[in-house]
Amino acid sequence: MAEHIKIVEVGPRDGLQNEKQFVDTAVKIELVDRLAAAGFQNVEAASFVSPKWVPQMADGAAVMAGIDRRPGTIYSVLAPNLRGFEGALAARADEVVIFGAASEAFSQRNINCSIAESIARFEPVAAAAKEAGMRLRGSISCALGCPYQGETPVAAVVDVAERLLRLGCDEIDVADTIGVGTAAQVGRVLRAVGQVADLGTRVSGHFHDTYGQALANILAALDCGVRIFHSSVAGLGGCPYAKGATGNVATEDVLYLLRGQGLHTGVDLDAVVDIGQWISERIGRPTSSRAGRALALKKA
Template sequence: MSLPSQVKIVEVSPRDGLQNEKQFVDTAIKIELIDRLSATGFQNVEAVSFVSPKWVPQMADGTQVMAGIKRRPGTIYSALVPNMRGFEGAIAAKVDEVVIFGAASEAFSQKNINCSIAESIARFEPVAQAARDAGLRLRGSISCALACPYQGETPVAAVVDVARRMLALGCDEIDVADTIGTGTALRVGQVMRAVTEVVDPARVSGHFHDTYGQALANILAALEAGISIFHSSVAGLGGCPYAKGATGNVATEDVLYMLRGLDIDTGIDLDAVADIGHWISDQIGRKSSSRAGTALAARKAA
């Protein structure tokens, strides 16, 4: 199959990237991060989550963040919501899209939220209905779609089953997420082709972690399977909580550099994103995980 000529990048650093930071990141920095990202041309920014601050204290300021950002026309600002209480927070904050989530692994579902996959999806029925009633976009995320830290490789049929359930809820977009980053290109191709037999490929996205250094290869395999939406995080922000010391999200700069080399349009300014990667890394006191970002910075400094 020929590669798509255009790709949508969902920038997840403000939510998925920052949520595991132990030191609280100042609200003003979160707002500036989102505003800087918006200005570079992202069509979709995963901005906040409305979860219990007891569980994710880093995301406790979601309302203030959404109130403070400069909204760029044409950019979708998303929020992760686990339940109706979270949905009410999201709608009050005027988000454009709510994101629900469920695992494709029974072991992961039981160990993390003490219920089966079917029960976890059923819990989102009122959220999905409320999103439809409010005219909001609804995105469903399938975690552990390649493998699970407890049961190993996830059966392809299990991923397809959850995709069907999310489609039935009315999801506009469905994320296939390699939560622990163990996926490889062959397996990604198999999973994506199976999912796109039941979901329009234009509504399927790939969310890859780079734990084993396979994320770019996996994105290429997904492109070859007809996928044209991908998630990434500037500077590779976001650790993998199930693999100690491992990197998490694939770096946006690396994805953009690869796509540019494939002559695939994203509408995003790579150099500006690389600058943002170094800026946010400085703000939170860590080194950027992006190889392309680091190389571009070195070239600028030369």
């Protein structure tokens, strides 16, 4: 039996949050439902942050209220503070996501505080999530590089990972937020993180494809023992605080790669190709997925 790889589909939240034109709530709901039906174990569905900072995610409660929940699917939401957590709890989210940068400069620009201050802010959120019996995931932004200070020191990534683990995080995302990382660098960072967290069960790879390195970085992470990866259907996404950063690696490309490696995801690639074409039409721009384009043309 092929080894199982868990794919966390982040398109509905991380993917859409950077779209300038508001995406209709009904479209977001349908996107989440179609992705869950395609077989994803975990879908990042919404965000409970201030609409002032991320107006695209202002309808998080409505999205969570409208989805058709599938048994066994984890529906995750971003909740950076207690107000956000209260929204996540009311929305019956399965998992709360908190985030801290491994770069001091990015932390200041992104959430207006130091790394230590950001982790301290998450303490009540983490405690509340655990008390409510919810899963808690911690994301390490700029784990491979920062737009303001360059390459991120490996020790800084490990330090944030340890802090998030102490908060009780069930999973830790090592995120290349601006897509500058390379395979050798991924190996160095993940081997170091592996000294404090089990790479096979507790650590995920979250790669953006700005420099076209995301698939190579996934292979490097697989080689280190990572078995959880994030991706975004049609390559949706970006980062509002990192000029030039493109979307997360496209889910279609990741599924095609993993299938070629003989690895099992439980996700229907053909269905994801159709979803990628559909959401690209809805937001008015072509898919960023090369595999998605090629497979869609074959089906036409």
